[in-house]
Amino acid sequence: MERRELLRLLASAGALPLLAPLARAAGTADDWQARFEAARTPWKTGFATPPDDLPLTRATVRGRFPDAVAGTLLRIGPAGHDLGGERYHHWFDGDGMVHRFVIDGPDVRHQGRYVATPKRVAEVRAGRRLFEAFGTMPPGVEPPTSADSINVANTSVLPMQGEVLALWEGGSATRVDARTLETLGVKTWRPDLAGMPFSAHPKVDPDGTVWNFGVSSGQGLLALYEIAPEGTLRRAAVVPVADMPMVHDFAVTERHMVFLMPPLVYDGKRKEAGASFLDAHVWRPELGMRALVIDKQNWERRQMLTLPAGFLFHVGNAWEDETPSGTLIHIDYVRSDNADSVFTTNREVMRARVVRSTHPRLTVATLNLGTGKATQQALAQEAEFPRIDPRRVGLRHRQVVHATQIRPDLPGFGAIARTDVESGRSQRFSYGTQAMVEEHVFVPDGTKPGWVLGTVLDFGRQKTVLSCFAADHLAAGPVAQATLPYALPLGLHGAFVPA
Known part of the structure; x- marks a missing residue:
């Protein structure tokens, strides 16, 4: 796409590429906080x-963390859930807090800081919520002046060139100092891209190239980004998508970008009537799960395939091979039958209630670009937060690390697993009946099997615990653990940076 055409589309998208909100009149306080x-x-x-x-705090360490995991585990998630006696109505709404676990053999230290976005700074100063959020319309909210005026920077992190980018769905990445966690301001890739959505799940090719996207729901546009390993923007464009769905994650192969699009579709009329961004979406299963495949080199070459209707947050990985019938793309993702989890489950936890939704399953799909046919197979494992060896992004892989073991009396998961997506064989470690598992990441160790590193909330002891496992002996339990003297709010995603 030519730069002139990109500028025209960006201008037509307006100052709020994600939301075109309608301020709601002041109302009475609700009872969620109580x-x-x-x-x-x-x-x-x-x-x-x-x-x-x-502040930087030393953990109590049992065992010794391997040399390969010497470095920093960065994590982020919603943490500022209430202010001025008012509580958000959705887990995803909270102001972001970024964490760093500095690991050095027998020594582990933790630090956490809120991301000082313009939204958080203004609201803390005012002592109340000023702007709407993903799933909440607080009373008396003001119309935002830009997408970044409602940016909560709470979903994922991207280490880049000595900094950390705190990522959200609907606006700019936010720059954070990797050592102090001080907020440095928004990241603008190019002046005409200021405020454009830069989503929370960029993919990094083995050569260091970063690929990402952003969704402009109101305008039906999908923004695409290609960023060089040194952190400079190579290309950006927007492409139109009819019936724009909620898209949280995507995948890359050696030659393609792959977007699985659930039939949870944005309805601008609902937004104009005062709904939250979440509640402006409608479930339309007749659309199926659309799979949009875009050529990495030529973004004008696009193909749409269709899978059975379902919902997803996260993708594990994708890879491609050539057959007589054409290119096959294999992609694994976490599939649910519907979107109940985002509408109900992740809302009710904000008033400490468990409402169970359909169980998400690790699922493997095959997209045949030659025939236009798409098929899939659900594996036995309940799953969320899938992660792979980062050296295999876009390449053939077999092992996926993920959370598993749903319990009816708790939100989330109680175990961590490593599953072979070709054979379906899986091993797991259960943290017990008083634990809630967060995302675990894979840490390479040369030609060795590598390590699995992640956190869990031990609510029985009211502490957060960092664990390290041998990737090929996950069921044997942690080789080392670091226990903080306090519990952290449950987070979303993270990244490991070697020392």
Whole structure:
């Protein structure tokens, strides 16, 4: 796409590429905060609001962390859930807090800081919520002046050139100092891209090239980015997508970008009527799960295939091979039958209630670009937060690390697993009945099997624990653990940076 055409489309998208919100008149206070405070469930610590930043604190270490995991585990998630007696109505709404676990053999230290976005700074100063959020319309909210005025920077992190980019769905990445976690301001890839959505799941090719996207729901546009390993923008464009769905993640292969698009479709009329961004979406299963495949070299070459209707947040990985019938793309992702989890499950935890939705399953799909046919197979494993060896992004892989073991009395998962997506064989480690698992990442170790590193909320002891496993002996349990003297709010995604 020519630069002139990109500028025209960006201008037509307006200042708010994700939301075109309608301010709601002031109303009476609701009882979500009171219900949360009154609940006796010990796991609610995972959804509590730390009153301040968390200074660098030494953990209690059992065992020794391997040399290959010497470095920093970065994590981020929603943490500022309530303000001025008002509580958000969705887990994804909270102001982001970024964490770093500095690992050095027998020594592990933790630090956490809120991302000082313009939104958080203005609201903390005012002592109340000023803007709408993903799933909440607080009373008396003001129309935002830009997408970044409502940016919560709470979903994922991308280490880049000595900094950390704190990522959200609907606006700019936010620059954070990798050593101090001080907020440095928004990342603008190019002046005409200021405020454009830069999504939370960029993919990094083995050669260091970064690929990402952003969704402009109101305008039906999908933004595409290609960024060089040194952090400079190579290309950006927007492409139109009819019936724009909620897209959280994507995959890359050696030659393609792959978007699985659930039939959760944006309805601008609902937004104009005052709905939150989430509630402006409608479930339209007749659309199926559309799979948009875009050529990496020529973004004008696009193909749409269709899978059975379903919902997803996260993709593991994708790879391609050539057959007599054409190019096959294999992609594994976490599939649910519907979107109940985002509408109900992830809302009710904000008042300390468990409402179970359909169980997400690790699923492997095959897209035949020659015939235009798409098929899939669900594996036996309940799953979320899939991660692979980062050296295999876009390449053939077999092993996926993921959370598993759903319990009816708790939100989330209680175990970590490593599953072979070709054979279906899986090994797991259960953290016990008083634990809630967060995302675990794979850490390479040369030609050795590597390590699995991640955190869990031990709500029985009201502490957060960092664990390290031998990747090929996950069921044997952690080789080392670091226990913090406090519990952190449950987060979303992270990244490991070697020392």
